[in-house]
Amino acid sequence: MTTADIIVETRDLVKIYGDGAEVRALDGVSMQVAQGEFVSVMGPSGSGKSTLLNMLGALDRPTRGQILMRGKDLATIRDLDTFRARTVGFVFQLHNLIPTLTARENVEVPMMGQPVSRGARRGRAEELLELVGMAGRMDHLPNQLSGGERQRVAIARALANEPAMILADEPTGNLDSQSGADVIGLMRRLNEELDTTIIVVTHDPMVAHQADRILMMRDGRIVHVHAVGTRIEEDLETFVGSVLGQALLSGDRVLLGQLGSNERSTLQQLLAGVA
16 A cells, blocks of 8 residues: 555544543554545444544544544644535434435535535436435435435435545444345445445444455454455465464374364365365
8 A cells, every 4th residue: 555545544543531530442543544445443332433433534533643634634624624524425323314305405415515506416416316226216205215225315425525535334233134235235336436435333244344454443442454355265364363273284283183083084074175
């Protein structure tokens, strides 16, 4: 990853909440995301996932450290609201659509206040709703749409100002498994077709593995970065990290000798099949 490729970077990012008993939500997070990457962030509750997303989206300021967007330090930007509207699109677990507005009108909202005519706003909204498969539901209110459809509208809204990056916080969290798979599949397709950078916070491994990389967080730190590969690559990596995999690689005869007869027989059959 070259400097020119990097769209967002954090350097030793720290976020502390509380005046008395301090809560260190982020504890020295350094990361880089390249243009066009699809990155997922996983970790237990309280690990700092959503706090990191809020920092990247300029919704909150760090206690210490830097956030650079295309090399520009967010701390030096005076009008963060305008910057955010033009640079970042947000998709939340609760879609946050305005209930009294139609799908088309909801997608138009981020463009209001921007130098875009009313007709251009409408045209852009219709184009995006068609892109996410909602061409036939443009005039429906949110309560007339399914959960998956509402999230599709939210994704279209996030794309309204052609942002450099989309940040999604548990976008499938309130959806059934099929709707969730459809939504994350849509985000993957948009990432590939539009080259839009996407960072998704999720607790769902199936969602996380749609990304190019998975950042694992714990106690406010990134503790592991996993490059997502093919199914066989994933299985091999898991095997190599297992006790048996390590024993085979190191030729540990003592450990291999501790296998039971059934285990040895299974291993011999597997090895014979590979040969």
